[in-house]
Amino acid sequence: MDADKRRQLRDAFGAFMTGVTVVTTNDAQGQPIGFTANSFSSVSLDPALLLVSIDKRSANFDNFTQCPHFAINILAEQQKETSNIFAQKIADRFSLVKWRKGEFSTPLLDDSSAWFECAMHQVVDAGDHAILIGKVEQFESCGTPGLGYYRGAYFTPYQNAESLIAGPNVVVSALIESAGQALVVKKESGYGLPSQTVNNRSVSETLKQVFDGLNIEASPGFVYSIWEDRQKKQQHIVFLCAQPTGSTLPAVQQGEWVDVHALAQLPVPDSAWKSLVDRFIRENAVGNYGLYYGDEVEGSVRHFFTPSHQEVV
Amino acid sequence: MDADKRRQLRDAFGAFMTGVTVVTTNDAQGQPIGFTANSFSSVSLDPALLLVSIDKRSANFDNFTQCPHFAINILAEQQKETSNIFAQKIADRFSLVKWRKGEFSTPLLDDSSAWFECAMHQVVDAGDHAILIGKVEQFESCGTPGLGYYRGAYFTPYQNAESLIAGPNVVVSALIESAGQALVVKKESGYGLPSQTVNNRSVSETLKQVFDGLNIEASPGFVYSIWEDRQKKQQHIVFLCAQPTGSTLPAVQQGEWVDVHALAQLPVPDSAWKSLVDRFIRENAVGNYGLYYGDEVEGSVRHFFTPSHQEVV
Numbered sequence: 001m002d003a004d005k006r007r008q009l010r011d012a013f014g015a016f017m018t019g020v021t022v023v024t025t026n027d028a029q030g031q032p033i034g035f036t037a038n039s040f041s042s043v044s045l046d047p048a049l050l051l052v053s054i055d056k057r058s059a060n061f062d063n064f065t066q067c068p069h070f071a072i073n074i075l076a077e078q079q080k081e082t083s084n085i086f087a088q089k090i091a092d093r094f095s096l097v098k099w100r101k102g103e104f105s106t107p108l109l110d111d112s113s114a115w116f117e118c119a120m121h122q123v124v125d126a127g128d129h130a131i132l133i134g135k136v137e138q139f140e141s142c143g144t145p146g147l148g149y150y151r152g153a154y155f156t157p158y159q160n161a162e163s164l165i166a167g168p169n170v171v172v173s174a175l176i177e178s179a180g181q182a183l184v185v186k187k188e189s190g191y192g193l194p195s196q197t198v199n200n201r202s203v204s205e206t207l208k209q210v211f212d213g214l215n216i217e218a219s220p221g222f223v224y225s226i227w228e229d230r231q232k233k234q235q236h237i238v239f240l241c242a243q244p245t246g247s248t249l250p251a252v253q254q255g256e257w258v259d260v261h262a263l264a265q266l267p268v269p270d271s272a273w274k275s276l277v278d279r280f281i282r283e284n285a286v287g288n289y290g291l292y293y294g295d296e297v298e299g300s301v302r303h304f305f306t307p308s309h310q311e312v313v
Numbered sequence: 314m315d316a317d318k319r320r321q322l323r324d325a326f327g328a329f330m331t332g333v334t335v336v337t338t339n340d341a342q343g344q345p346i347g348f349t350a351n352s353f354s355s356v357s358l359d360p361a362l363l364l365v366s367i368d369k370r371s372a373n374f375d376n377f378t379q380c381p382h383f384a385i386n387i388l389a390e391q392q393k394e395t396s397n398i399f400a401q402k403i404a405d406r407f408s409l410v411k412w413r414k415g416e417f418s419t420p421l422l423d424d425s426s427a428w429f430e431c432a433m434h435q436v437v438d439a440g441d442h443a444i445l446i447g448k449v450e451q452f453e454s455c456g457t458p459g460l461g462y463y464r465g466a467y468f469t470p471y472q473n474a475e476s477l478i479a480g481p482n483v484v485v486s487a488l489i490e491s492a493g494q495a496l497v498v499k500k501e502s503g504y505g506l507p508s509q510t511v512n513n514r515s516v517s518e519t520l521k522q523v524f525d526g527l528n529i530e531a532s533p534g535f536v537y538s539i540w541e542d543r544q545k546k547q548q549h550i551v552f553l554c555a556q557p558t559g560s561t562l563p564a565v566q567q568g569e570w571v572d573v574h575a576l577a578q579l580p581v582p583d584s585a586w587k588s589l590v591d592r593f594i595r596e597n598a599v600g601n602y603g604l605y606y607g608d609e610v611e612g613s614v615r616h617f618f619t620p621s622h623q624e625v626v
Contacts, residue, residue: 001359007492008558012454013355013363015387015427015555017461019329041354042326043366044440046314050326051364051444053356074328084595114328124437126446127357131364133439141325146463148330152490152597153553155535157470163539164477164550177465179320222468226476237477240466242328245321282397284465 017150020079022086023052023132024107025070027063032094032107035060036087038149039129040072048136049121053129065123065130071106072134075147076113077156083147103138114141114245143219143242157222161237162203170198170235174210175280176218178243181257182280183214189269193238194255207239214252218243224280227272238276260284330463333392335399336365336445337412337420338383340376345407345420348373349400351462352442353385361449362434366442378436378443384419385447388460389426390469396460416451427454427558456532456555470535474550475516483511483548487523488593489531491556494570495593496527502582506551507568520552527565531556537593540585551589573597 001009024034039053052072054064064070075083085093098110102117109115118134145158165172173195176183184191194214198206207220218241225238258266263277314322337347352366365385367377377383388396398406411423415430422428431447458471478485486508489496497504507527511519520533531554538551571579576590 001361004492006358008454009358009361009449009452011492011555012427012429012452012558015454015459016332016334016353016355017459018331018354021329039354039356040329041331041352041364041366042329043352043444044442045319045322047440048314048322049440049442051354051439053354080596114325116325122437122439124435124444124446126364126435127360127362129357129362131356131437131444133437136322139322139325141321141328146328146330148461150459150535151553151555153537153593154596155470155537155553157468157473157535160470160474160536160539161477164474164536179317179324222463223473223477224466224468226473240464240468242324242464245325280466283393283467 011151014151017148017155019113020075020083020147020149020154021052022073022075022082022109022112023054023064023070024073024109025064025067026105026107027060032099033060033063034086034093034107035064036083040074043133048139049133050116050118050136051131051133053126053131056128056130061130064132067120069104069106069117069119069137070132070134071102071104071108071118072116073109073112074114075109076111076142076144077147077159078144079109079111079147080154080156082109083154111144112142113144113146115139139245141242141245143217143221143244145219145221158220158239161223161239165198165203165237167235168197168199169233170237171195172198172203172206172210173236173238174207174218174220174241175224175238175276176216176241176243177260177284178257180260182260182263183216183252183255184258184263184266185255187269190273191266192269192273195236197234203237203239207241211241214255216243216252225276229272236272324464327464330461330468332426333388333396333460333462333467334365335386335388335395335422335425336367336377336383337386337422338377338380339418339420340373345412346373346376347399347406347420348377349396353387356446361452362446363429363431363449364444364446366439366444369441369443374443377445380433382417382419382430382432382450383445383447384415384417384421384431385429386422386425387427388422389424389455389457390460390472391457392422392424392460393467393469395422396467424457425455426457426459428452452558454555454558456530456534456557458532458534471533471552474536474552478511478516478550480548481510481512482546483550484508485511485516485519485523486549486551487520487531487533487554488537488551488589489529489554489556490573490597491570493573495573495576496529496565496568497571497576497579498568500582503580503586505582505586508549510547516550516552520554524554527568529556529565538589542585549585 018038043049117138122133124131173193224240331351356362430451437444486506537553
């Protein structure tokens with residue numbers, strides 16, 4: 001492959017957007033080591049497997065292919081600098097970030113959006129890289145918005161939205177999904193999402209007030225939907241928000257947790273809300289680990305997960 | 314693993330954002346088959362390898378693990394419906410989309426952001442999925458913005474930005490990178506990016522005029538940077554734009570193609586532009602296939618790609 005073709009291939013690979021991870025372990029002397037990678041993918045739910053590719057020219061190639069455990073830290077929007085640190089040749093990278101050791105002694109970076117401690121499951125030789133397949137032993141998701149990488153550059157969809165949204169007539173709503181349940185509030189005209197008008201506050205402040213009003217722990221996420229209410233001259237912006245791993249679905253005074261697939265049965269105020277709900281139900285089944293309600297997987301696995309919460313309407 | 318833990322793991326995996334692909338091949342009868350997947354990752358540049366995971370419960374598991382060739386179609390923002398079609402159990406999915414056969418007879422979806430035709434390289438058993446590793450035989454990137462998937466929902470950063478940006482005092486600029494070169498224009502105060510004021514047009518119309526003015530083929534991409542010029546009371550928004558695979562770097566009257574790593578030497582009008590350039594150079598080396606200028610890979614591989622264009626300043 002000539003140099004031109006190789007650059008073109010690199011650009012074409014870059015057409016698939018990704019998050020950014022820092023992969024960590026300890027070397028033979030017990031010192032923490034790590035590198036930035038966007039070649040991560042989840043693989044299997046049961047057993048819990050994930051993978052990441054490592055360049056054979058990496059100085060730490062042997063350490064990573066022979067380690068008993070490694071960790072994947074999925075970076076949050078605020079961690080651009082962390083990504084840069086672990087992508088450059090810097091003497092003591094770990095002195096520049098806050099970190100701790102996990103249960104399996106792998107270095108976990110503070111403030112990551114999520115982390116996974118893995119036992120090495122398999123190393124697959126693959127061209128100029130090796131694929132590390134890890135079995136997830138411990139994990140945690142913090143719900144904070146993730147840093148994106150696309151066409152050779154970071155992108156930060158939540159921060160961008162925050163910078164672009166302004167004005168007294170903007171209503172922000174929170175679409176909060178957790179463990180297959182979505183939080184809805186009963187309004188005069190039917191069920192809707194918890195929301196507030198931005199007024200002169202920032203979007204983050206406004207969403208924080210929404211969460212505080214519900215007394216739940218959640219983080220704002222990406223813009224999911226935007227529409228104009230021409231009668232009321234309002235712009236509606238829906239943010240997809242997330243809760244940390246293991247957080248309960250608290251019985252909220254002003255809202256109800258509803259199974260995502262039961263959302264379609266709720267009375268709704270208007271067609272904008274109806275179309276948003278239908279879209280969310282459909283998309284929620286798309287990913288690698290959708291619940292597969294009648295999708296391309298054979299047979300019905302509707303009860304793949306048994307409901308374990310009583311808040312379901 | 315109990316159902317709660319499994320849901321939590323699924324949510325944690327969802328903290329890594331991805332693009333969306335449709336994986337296609339032909340069954341034993343020569344009929345096109347395909348499924349939606351976000352478990353894609355590029356693996357190796359030389360040889361050119363990529364991977365995608367397939368659920369063992371898939372109706373087409375045997376067809377995909379035994380096929381000689383398969384294709385990866387990376388979906389564009391406009392292809393949400395295509396993603397839904399290939400994620401659901403629908404009788405004749407291919408009658409609902411426009412497609413053609415590639416050189417290796419794999420089905421390629423029209424209007425994808427990029428596609429790769431692959432020879433099967435290896436199938437790796439991995440828990441409830443199998444990992445298909447493909448050797449890229451043919452590929453093309455169209456430069457159009459990609460559809461994103463994050464926390465169980467699509468997101469469309471470019472469309473969102475287009476919906477949120479308005480006002481006469483918004484200046485949009487195009488950061489166009491192609492094969493390691495970026496397009497800059499000489500202005501009175503130093504080098505900058507090609508740009509125009511939005512006025513009452515849409516962002517897409519404005520960027521199209523920027524491209525037309527340069528007489529180049531390019532697509533608008535994600536928001537890369539936002540800042541306020543308080544003196545001029547202008548909001549500056551920089552879009553990361555892309556050219557299709559194989560497009561030349563035409564000698565543009567109003568601009569110059571500059572090697573990304575040479576951008577730092579250009580005289581610049583102000584600190585906002587300086588910081589943008591420095592950031593872009595740094596980030597461009599982060600990905601799996603960065604050029605590794607002094608990063609964590611051992612040794613200097615500065616000449617990994619030999620320059621083949623004469624337009625370099």
